[in-house]
Every structure is written in structure tokens, then in C-alpha cells.
Amino acid sequence: MKRQRGVQVIGWVLVVALIAGLQPLNNSVEYDRIVLGMKTPTPLTRMVDFDPTAITGVIMGAALGGFQGIAASMMWMKMEELWDSGHGTWLACLNVMRTVTLLDPHWLEPWKILGWHLAYNLYVETKDPALQAEYLRKGLDALKEGVSWNPNTYELYFELAWTYFDKVRDYEEATKWFAAAIQFPHPEFIERMIAHSYERMPDLDRALDWYDYCLKRNPNDRTARGAITTIRLRYLPAWRLMEEGKYDEAIKRIDQYLEVEPNSLIALHVKAHIYEEAGKDREAFDTWRLAARLSAMDHQARRKTNALAAKLGIQLTPQEQAPSYLLQQEGQRLQVPAHGR
Amino acid sequence: MHAIIRVAAATFHEAWRKRFLNVILIFAVLIIAFSWSLAYLQPGAELKLLIDIGLGTIRFFGMLIAIFLGVRLISDEIDKRTIHTILTKPVTRAQFLLGKFFGSLATVFCNLALMGIAFYVVFLIKAPGFLSSMSSSEATGPGFSTDFIYANIAKAIFLTFVEMTVVTALAVMASTLFSWIMAATFSFFIYFVGQMADFFKTLASPARGTGFTGQIVFNTIYGILPHFEVFDMREAILKGTYVGWDVLSKHLGLGLIYATVIMLISFLAFMNREV
Amino acid sequence: MGLRDLSIAVEEGTIFGLAGPNGSGKTTTLKLLLGLIYPTAGEGTVFGLPLGNPEYKRRIGFLPEGPYFYDHLNAVELLRFYGGLFGMAGKALNDRAEELLHMVGMWDRREIRVRDYSRGMLQRIGLAQALVNDPDLVFLDEPTAGLDPPAQIEMRALMQSLRAQGKTVFLCSHLLKEMEPLCDSVAILAQGIVRRMGSVGDLLAGESGRFQLQATGCQNISLQNLRDRALDLKVQGEELVLLFADQRSALAAAGEIAEGGGSIIELGAQTRSLEDVFIEAVAAGGTD
Numbered sequence: 001m002k003r004q005r006g007v008q009v010i011g012w013v014l015v016v017a018l019i020a021g022l023q024p025l026n027n028s029v030e031y032d033r034i035v036l037g038m039k040t041p042t043p044l045t046r047m048v049d050f051d052p053t054a055i056t057g058v059i060m061g062a063a064l065g066g067f068q069g070i071a072a073s074m075m076w077m078k079m080e081e082l083w084d085s086g087h088g089t090w091l092a093c094l095n096v097m098r099t100v101t102l103l104d105p106h107w108l109e110p111w112k113i114l115g116w117h118l119a120y121n122l123y124v125e126t127k128d129p130a131l132q133a134e135y136l137r138k139g140l141d142a143l144k145e146g147v148s149w150n151p152n153t154y155e156l157y158f159e160l161a162w163t164y165f166d167k168v169r170d171y172e173e174a175t176k177w178f179a180a181a182i183q184f185p186h187p188e189f190i191e192r193m194i195a196h197s198y199e200r201m202p203d204l205d206r207a208l209d210w211y212d213y214c215l216k217r218n219p220n221d222r223t224a225r226g227a228i229t230t231i232r233l234r235y236l237p238a239w240r241l242m243e244e245g246k247y248d249e250a251i252k253r254i255d256q257y258l259e260v261e262p263n264s265l266i267a268l269h270v271k272a273h274i275y276e277e278a279g280k281d282r283e284a285f286d287t288w289r290l291a292a293r294l295s296a297m298d299h300q301a302r303r304k305t306n307a308l309a310a311k312l313g314i315q316l317t318p319q320e321q322a323p324s325y326l327l328q329q330e331g332q333r334l335q336v337p338a339h340g341r
Numbered sequence: 342m343h344a345i346i347r348v349a350a351a352t353f354h355e356a357w358r359k360r361f362l363n364v365i366l367i368f369a370v371l372i373i374a375f376s377w378s379l380a381y382l383q384p385g386a387e388l389k390l391l392i393d394i395g396l397g398t399i400r401f402f403g404m405l406i407a408i409f410l411g412v413r414l415i416s417d418e419i420d421k422r423t424i425h426t427i428l429t430k431p432v433t434r435a436q437f438l439l440g441k442f443f444g445s446l447a448t449v450f451c452n453l454a455l456m457g458i459a460f461y462v463v464f465l466i467k468a469p470g471f472l473s474s475m476s477s478s479e480a481t482g483p484g485f486s487t488d489f490i491y492a493n494i495a496k497a498i499f500l501t502f503v504e505m506t507v508v509t510a511l512a513v514m515a516s517t518l519f520s521w522i523m524a525a526t527f528s529f530f531i532y533f534v535g536q537m538a539d540f541f542k543t544l545a546s547p548a549r550g551t552g553f554t555g556q557i558v559f560n561t562i563y564g565i566l567p568h569f570e571v572f573d574m575r576e577a578i579l580k581g582t583y584v585g586w587d588v589l590s591k592h593l594g595l596g597l598i599y600a601t602v603i604m605l606i607s608f609l610a611f612m613n614r615e616v
Numbered sequence: 617m618g619l620r621d622l623s624i625a626v627e628e629g630t631i632f633g634l635a636g637p638n639g640s641g642k643t644t645t646l647k648l649l650l651g652l653i654y655p656t657a658g659e660g661t662v663f664g665l666p667l668g669n670p671e672y673k674r675r676i677g678f679l680p681e682g683p684y685f686y687d688h689l690n691a692v693e694l695l696r697f698y699g700g701l702f703g704m705a706g707k708a709l710n711d712r713a714e715e716l717l718h719m720v721g722m723w724d725r726r727e728i729r730v731r732d733y734s735r736g737m738l739q740r741i742g743l744a745q746a747l748v749n750d751p752d753l754v755f756l757d758e759p760t761a762g763l764d765p766p767a768q769i770e771m772r773a774l775m776q777s778l779r780a781q782g783k784t785v786f787l788c789s790h791l792l793k794e795m796e797p798l799c800d801s802v803a804i805l806a807q808g809i810v811r812r813m814g815s816v817g818d819l820l821a822g823e824s825g826r827f828q829l830q831a832t833g834c835q836n837i838s839l840q841n842l843r844d845r846a847l848d849l850k851v852q853g854e855e856l857v858l859l860f861a862d863q864r865s866a867l868a869a870a871g872e873i874a875e876g877g878g879s880i881i882e883l884g885a886q887t888r889s890l891e892d893v894f895i896e897a898v899a900a901g902g903t904d
Contacts, residue, residue: 004613004654011609018602023564025595029571032588038577039570067401069393069575073386106576107389152580347700351686358688422684426745429650429678429755430701431670615653 072104090122101146111146112159115139119163139163157181158190165193169299171201188214192223200300202269204231204239235270247278265291265298272304281308292320344432348440349447356410356448365409366452369402373459377467388471389579392494395460396575399453400501404532407449407505411512412524414441415611420520424616434612438513442604446509453505457498464494489581496584497574503596504572508532510603511567517611535569567599619644619808622658626801628752631775631785633795635894636805642788643681645805646757649786650678662753674702677746681757681788683738687731691722691741694730698745716744721770735762743774753784760794772798792890796820802890804897811897819893826886827866829858829873837876845869859886 033039079096082089097114100107119139123132143160150156161177164170175197182190195210208231214224234257241250254271261267268291275284285308291301302322309316356362376394380387415438418424427437468490511531515524545551545559571592577584619641626632636642647653648660651668665672685694695713699705704712717723720740733741739762746754756775760768775785775798789795795802796816803813812819826847832855843849845868848859856878860866870880 007612008609011605015602015605015609018598018605019565022595022598022602025591025598026564026568029588029591029595030568032591033571036577036582036584036588038574038582038584038588067393067397069389070397073390073393106579107386109386343703343705344701347697351697355686355688422680423686425650425652425680426678426683426685426698426742427701428652429673429676430698430749431673432701433670613654615647 068103069107072100072107072110075100075103076110090117090125093117094122098142101142105146105149108146108150108153108155111143111150111156115143115146115159115163118142119167123167136167140168152184154181154184154186154190157184158186161193165197169200169297170303171197171300175201188218188221191217192221192227195224195227199227199231200266200269202235202239202266202273204235204270207231208236234264235267238270238274242274242277247274247280250274263294265295265301268294269301272301281312284308285312285314289320344430344436345440345443348427348432348437349442349444352414352441352444353447356445359410362406362410362448362452365402365406366455369398369456370459372398373456373463376460377463380467380471388468391464391467391471392575392578395464396494396497396501396578399456399460399498400504400573402456403449403453403501403505404508406452407445407508408512408525408528408532410445410448411509412516412528413521414445414513415516416519416521416524419614419616428616435608438517438604438608438611442510442513442607445513446506449505449509450502453498453502457501460498461494465491489583490578493574493578493581493584496589497578499589500572500574500592503593504569507567507569507596507599507603510600510607514603514607514610517607517614531566532569535567538563538566538568538570541566567603568595571595619648622805622808622810624803624810624813626753626784626786628784629779629782630800631779631787631798633787633789633799633802634805635789635792635795635802635890637790637898640805641808642790642805643757644808646755646786646788650676650755674749675752677749677751677754679739679742679746679754679756679759681761682735683742683745685730685738685741685745688729690729691717691726691744694741695744695748699748702749704749712748712750713744716747719747719774720744736764736767739763739767739771743771751783753786754778755786755788757788758790759787760789760791768794792894796890804894806898812893816890819890820888827860827863827884828886829856829860829866829870829883830881831856831858831870831873831878832881834873834876834878837873837878841872842869855881 075096079093079100082093082096094114094117097110097117100110101114104110116139118135122135123139126132126135140160140163143156143163146156147160157177158181161174161181164177165174168174175194178190178194178197182194191210191214195207195214198204198207198210201207208228211224211228211231214221215228218224235254238250238253238257241247241253251271251274254267254274258264258267258271268287272284272287272291275281275287285305288301288304288308291298292305295301299322302320305320306316306322308314309320373395376391376398379394380390415424418427418441424437428434432440472490508528512524512528515527518524519527541559541563543549545556545563547556551559574584576582622641622645624634624645634642634645644653648655648667649662651670651673654668660667662669662672663675686697689697692713695716696709699709699712714723717726720743722737722740722744725737728737730738730741739759743756743759746756759775760771763771772794775787778785779800787795787799799816801813801815802819804811834856839849842856842858845865846858846860850857856873858866858869860869866883870883873880
């Protein structure tokens with residue numbers, strides 16, 4: 001009996017020692033898998049917050065083990081069925097999409113559709129600006145989570161950048177994500193998108209640099225050629241004057257173009273930018289406000305209008321007040337998600 | 342040694358007579374054989390679906406076989422009292438336990454091999470067509486040459502063998518502790534939670550505001566749980582990542598140590614058990 | 617069932633019987649000796665080796681009560697399996713299997729799978745597997761339970777032939793009638809304690825010297841007189857049954873009955889069975 005107790009004690013000590021000794025190997029395997037790209041680490045994102053859908057997804061995924069991928073495919077088909085059955089099911093679609101992304105986070109398609117569905121479809125479904133803001137934010141978050149699962153391919157960076165470019169009109173964010181996308185094998189047009197973003201920002205020097213790059217890479221790139229010509233003819237003279245500090249002349253120069261094309265948003269952006277550089281906040285405010293009135297979708301102008309109104313103490317009409325999501329400060333903007341540990 | 346071999350041989354022999362195991366195997370092979378027909382459900386992602394179904398089936402049904410075979414190994418011997426005539430022969434409990442383990446492991450391996458061969462054949466026939474139809478952006482990884490992906494599939498099946506060694510040990514351990522229903526529940530639970538081991542690591546992260554006690558608890562769970570998900574190579578295959586044998590040998594080592602630990606616990610539980 | 621102060625020594629080359637009511641600790645004792653369970657305190661040896669040591673298991677055989685085997689095997693496969701556990705193989709094992717199957721009368725039925733066995737066949741193959749290693753000591757747990765009378769007789773003959781071969785048989789049973797003619801020595805177990813132990817002759821002779829008198833037609837005889845002389849007096853209808861401490865008082869009483877017109881049916885030394893010893897022992901245990 002004593003001998004048996006001895007065996008038990010030695011046995012359990014051995015068990016504990018082996019489990020402890022296992023940890024370095026465990027860590028090494030986990031490290032290898034991440035470094036070699038055999039797996040992507042679970043991002044520290046909303047997924048682990050106790051959102052019922054997410055928890056269900058995680059548990060379902062675990063329960064399915066090797067069948068996660070198949071389950072995701074099947075659910076995706078179900079989602080497409082739902083989708084075809086009409087608008088009333090859009091919210092249901094949303095949940096299914098979300099679950100699919102949890103089940104198979106390396107499948108890109110569901111992330112793209114999820115982001116687009118939130119930022120575009122559900123956004124226009126409602127007239128409530130707060131709800132719109134919420135959908136837009138969720139759409140961006142979904143794409144960012146997708147990026148964190150799939151950081152080694154251009155596709156979701158591009159989707160995210162496009163949503164910033166086209167929907168939010170936050171060209172600084174857009175250029176950042178477009179730039180991330182081109183770190184990986186990608187189609188040619190993404191460099192042009194960077195140039196377009198800088199042009200609208202406006203940062204004409206950088207825009208020209210990127211268009212030049214596109215043209216050098218492909219001398220037949222007509223879009224780039226056309227854009228370079230347009231920038232040089234319409235905006236560059238004023239921009240150069242501004243850079244030399246000749247603000248009044250710069251304004252005169254851009255006004256010459258605005259007389260021909262009074263609705264040119266880019267020209268208005270350039271003009272507003274010149275006023276900002278000159279320190280003429282009131283004039284800058286009026287110019288941004290004009291751009292915002294000309295295009296309801298010019299969120300950049302609305303954002304600038306709001307910022308300057310706050311600075312100058314001007315009361316804006318409710319229509320002019322930008323929704324909260326447009327007013328985020330630089331510090332609040334999410335950076336490229338830090339994936340890994 | 343001959344005692345272990347004899348017990349293992351008897352276990353192996355008996356296992357093939359269990360009808361439900363044969364049914365599972367036949368079912369799995371049928372799914373694999375017809376997986377290519379399902380692949381057309383996802384245009385553009387046929388290869389992904391083929392690999393998902395093939396490897397998913399091997400892993401899932403391999404796990405079912407390993408658990409259902411293992412959880413009755415010891416408790417059945419005790420319930421049916423067949424163990425009495427064996428342990429009164431010059432067979433130690435450790436030899437008996439190892440014999441049962443290796444016998445069921447051999448069964449599981451044969452089942453996996455049959456499923457693996459079925460999948461490999463389907464893959465050899467169907468993959469070239471699917472590969473050529475993949476969109477260029479999906480096939481950008483370096484690993485989408487045919488030879489490369491064939492090698493990766495073989496490696497993935499190899500990892501499943503390692504994984505099922507651990508699962509079999511787990512089921513045998515459960516069988517020494519509980520009646521078979523309880524043992525099956527326990528094994529499934531550990532297997533599924535083991536799939537989510539990463540989740541506990543995430544929960545333990547101070548970045549989520551987890552307290553000190555929480556960190557200790559979650560990290561301990563993370564440390565003890567076998568990380569079954571590390572044996573899943575699906576992602577590497579789909580990304581076309583090259584996985585070297587040096588990496589796989591680490592996985593093998595990990596699996597073997599886990600199996601050893603689990604079998605050691607089984608022995609400690611079994612050695613004093615009244616039979 | 618917990619065992620207390622269990623101390624049993626079995627002589628080689630004999631048949632030893634362990635008797636006791638259900639729950640007396642018989643099975644526990646057997647499991648201890650076979651190393652299926654371990655004592656919480658104390659120790660024991662079999663062939664000088666500590667309990668549970670696999671080495672002595674090379675020299676023992678065991679037939680459990682209502683034996684269970686892998687039921688997908690047939691008789692030959694089953695014996696090959698058990699022989700294999702002893703490291704036996706090849707022709708030696710096959711020969712041994714054939715010999716045993718002949719011995720237990722299963723040779724003609726060797727192809728039948730265990731799952732289709734009758735109770736008797738199970739018992740036969742069970743005995744064969746217990747003997748596969750030609751053991752020096754055989755443990756048999758209720759070996760005749762469930763057997764028809766001819767098979768019971770056959771089983772007993774087998775036990776005797778084992779003893780004749782110089783083997784020791786450790787028989788566990790509650791069938792005392794069976795043990796009495798068979799066993800050389802017996803231990804009676806009740807509530808985990810050995811109540812009686814010794815050779816069958818000693819146990820039965822334990823309180824010998826009593827005489828029993830059976831008579832009839834005693835209507836005219838004073839029962840009081842008889843009662844004074846006798847240890848015990850029972851009236852069973854017409855008959856009187858008297859028990860006396862010695863021959864003299866028995867004869868005196870017989871004379872008295874004869875004189876009084878009664879007739880003696882039987883007069884003789886009282887016979888005891890193991891059953892009587894057993895009942896006494898268990899009853900005595902109750903007053904401990």
C-alpha cells in the first residue's frame with residue numbers, strides 16, 4: 001500500500017512536471033504557426049466581448065471542429081436565400097453574415113459583404129442620423145476586424161479604404177488604408193486611388209507624385225495622364241502661389257477657375273485650404289460651407305465646417321451639423337489593428 | 342510486452358466488429374467520395390470547399406470514432422467483468438491499459454488511413470480542375486502549385502493522426518474514470534474546449550482588463566488544455582503556406598507528450614481502481 | 617464487504633473451500649488474493665509473493681462466477697488469447713488448447729462463438745482458460761452454479777483430478793453439501809470474519825459423542841424422565857427425537873422406552889453436516 005501511494009505521488013509530480021515542461025513547446029508551436037502563417041491569431045477585438053452572437057459563433061465553431069468551413073459555406077448559401085427574399089430580412093442577413101465571419105474568419109467574401117451591407121445598405125435604410133452613424137461605424141469596424149484576421153492580403157484593406165474614400169470621405173484615413181493594401185500583391189488601380197484621395201484632400205504634391213508613379217509604371221494609363229493635366233492646369237498654379245506665401249494671388253488664381261466651374265468641389269477644397277494656410281479662418285469656413293451645401297455627400301467639407309464653426313463660435317443650422325461619426329478627432333481614429341500578441 | 346500486444350490485438354479485433362464504427366467509417370468515406378459534387382455550390386471557391394469537406398470529415402469522424410471507441414474500452418471491461426480473467430493473468434494494469442490504448446489507436450489509425458486515402462484520391466482527380474478555375478487573386482500565394490498543395494494535404498492528414506492520438510488517449514482516460522456516457526460527454530467537452538484554447542489566452546489578456554486572479558485561472562486552463570486546434574492545417578493549405586517537417590515534428594512531439602500525460606493520468610486513476 | 621483479521625493458510629495439493637453466506641466477504645477475499653483489489657491494511661502472500669504481484673499470477677488460474685469473455689471469439693481463439701497473455705504461442709499453445717477443449721468437452725463445439733454459449737458452455741470454457749497455463753493453484757468461484765446435475769458431477773470430478781495431479785484448488789462456494797465430500801479443509805466466513813477453519817473431519821467432529829434416539833409409541837412413558845436425561849427432546853407427531861450427551865444415558869433411555877411399551881426406530885451417534893457447523897458458526901457470529 002505504501003508502495004502504491006509512492007507511485008501515486010511520483011506519478012502526479014510527473015504529470016505536473018510534464019505539463020509545465022510542455023509549455024515552451026506549446027508556445028513554440030503557437031509561435032511557428034503565426035510566424036509561418038499557418039494560422040492567424042485571434043484578434044483582440046469585439047469578438048471576445050460577450051456579444052451573444054459572437055459567443056454562439058465561437059461555441060458553434062468549436063463544436064463543429066473541422067466542419068467550421070463547411071458550416072460557413074452552408075450558412076452563406078442560406079444568407080443569399082434570405083437576401084433574395086427581400087428588404088425585410090436585411091437585419092437577419094446581418095446576423096447570419098456575422099456568424100459566418102466568426103465561423104470562417106479567413107473567408108474574405110463575407111467580410112466584404114458584411115462591411116458593405118452595414119455601411120451602404122443599412123445606412124440608406126434609415127433616416128435617423130444617429131442610426132446611420134452607428135451602421136457606418138459598425139461597417140468600418142467589421143472591415144477592420146476582417147483585416148486583423150486577414151492581414152496578408154490587399155483585399156480587405158482595400159474595402160476599408162474604399163469605404164473611407166467613397167462613403168465617409170475621410171481622405172486621410174482612406175490614403176492610409178490604400179497604402180496598407182499595396183503592401184501586398186494587388187491590382188494596379190489602387191495606386192491611382194491613393195492619388196485620387198490626395199487630390200481631394202487636397203495635397204496636390206502627393207497627388208501628383210502618385211499619378212506620376214502610375215504613369216511611369218504604365219505609360220498608357222490614361223486616367224493618370226488626364227488627372228495630371230487637370231491638376232497642372234486647374235489647381236497647381238494657385239497651389240504653388242500658396243506655397244510661396246502669396247495667398248491673395250493664389251485665391252485670385254483659383255477663383256479664375258471657379259468662375260468657369262463654380263461647382264468644382266476639388267477647386268473649392270483647394271481654395272478653402274489656401275484660406276486655412278493663410279490663417280483666414282472665417283473665409284475658409286465660408287468656402288467649406290459652400291462646398292458642403294453644394295454636395296450633401298461631401299462629408300469632408302461638413303467636417304471642416306463644423307470644426308471651424310466651433311472655433312469661430314458660429315451657430316450652424318441643424319442640417320449643417322455633421323453626424324457624430326464625422327466629427328471624430330484624430331486621436332479617436334483606429335489605427336491599423338495590431339494583430340498578434 | 343507480449344501482454345500489451347495480445348491485449349492490443351484483441352482490442353483491435355473486437356473494434357472492427359462494432360457495427361456503429363463501421364457505419365461511421367462508411368458514411369465518412371461516402372461524404373468524402375461525393376465532396377466534389379458539393380463543391381459546385383460555391384462557385385469560385387470549389388477548392389476551398391473540397392478541402393473543407395475532405396479534411397473536415399476526416400477530423401470530425403476520426404474524432405467520433407476515437408471517442409466512441411475509447412470511452413467504452415475500460416468501463417465495458419469492468420462492467421462486463423471480462424477484465425477479471427485478464428488481470429488475473431500475468432498482466433499488470435499498466436500493460437492492460439497500454440494494450441487497450443494501442444489497440445484502439447491502431448483501429449483509429451486504420452480508419453483515418455482509409456478516409457485519408459479516399460480524400461487523396463478525390464483530390465488528385467478533382468483538384469487540378471478547381472485550381473485552374475480559381476480567381477487570380479485567391480491563387481496568389483506561392484503554394485498553389487499542384488505538387489505543393491498535394492504535399493500540404495498529406496501533412497494535414499499526418500497532423501490529424503497526431504491529433505487523434507491525443508483524442509484516443511483522452512477517451513481512454515475518461516473511460517477509466519467514468520461510465521461510458523459520462524466519459525463521452527467529458528471527452529467531447531474537453532475536445533471542444535481544447536479547440537478554443539486560444540480563447541482562454543485571449544480572456545487572460547490584461548489588455549482586456551482581466552484581473553490578476555482571472556489571469557491565473559485562464560492561463561492555467563490554457564496551459565493544461567490540449568490545444569487541439571494546432572493540429573488544424575486547413576488555413577495553411579488555403580493560403581498556400583509551406584509547412585516544413587521541422588515544424589510538423591514539433592507538433593508530433595506536442596501530441597506525443599500530451600498523449601503520455603493523459604495516459605499517465607489514466608494509469609494513476611486506474612491503478613487503485615476496484616475492478 | 618470489509619474484511620477483518622482475515623488469516624487463511626492453504627496447504628498445497630488440497631482442495632480448500634471458502635464458504636459463507638452472500639455478503640460475507642468471499643468475493644472480496646478472492647479479489648484480494650487475485651490482486652483485483654488491494655488491502656487497505658495488512659498484507660498477504662501467494663506463493664510467498666505479495667498480493668497483486670504479477671509473478672505469482674503465472675502459477676494461478678481463475679474461474680470467475682458466471683464468467684464473461686470477449687464474445688466475438690470462439691473457443692479456440694479464446695484459449696489462444698489467454699494463452700498469449702502467458703507468452704505462450706505457436707504449436708505449444710495450439711496443442712494445449714486442444715487438450716483443454718477435449719478435457720472440458722468442448723472440442724466438438726470449438727467453432728461456436730462465445731456470444732452463443734449456454735451457461736454450461738461458459739463454465740466449461742471458463743475452466744479451460746483457468747487451466748491454460750497449467751497452474752499450481754486454481755481459484756474457482758461457484759464453479760457448479762447454473763450447471764445441470766450431470767455437469768455438476770463432471771465438474772467435481774475435474775476438481776478431484778486436479779488435486780490428484782498435485783494442484784491446489786481454492787473453491788469458493790455457498791453450496792456446503794458440495795464442499796463436504798470434496799474439500800480437504802474449509803474456512804467459514806461471515807461478516808468479514810473467519811468463524812471456523814480446519815479440515816472437514818475436524819470441523820464435523822468438533823462436538824462429536826452425541827447420540828440421537830428416535831422412538832415411537834411412547835404414550836405411556838413420562839416425558840419428564842426422559843427430558844431430565846436428554847440434552848434435547850422434540851415431539852414430532854407420533855415420534856420422539858431425543859439427543860443425549862453420551863452413549864450410556866442414551867441406552868438407559870432406550871431401555872426405559874422399551875419397558876414402557878414404546879418402540880425404538882433408530883439409535884445412533886449423531887451425524888453433523890457442514891451445514892450445521894455453518895449455521896452454528898454464523899449464529900455464533902451474530903452474538904459477537
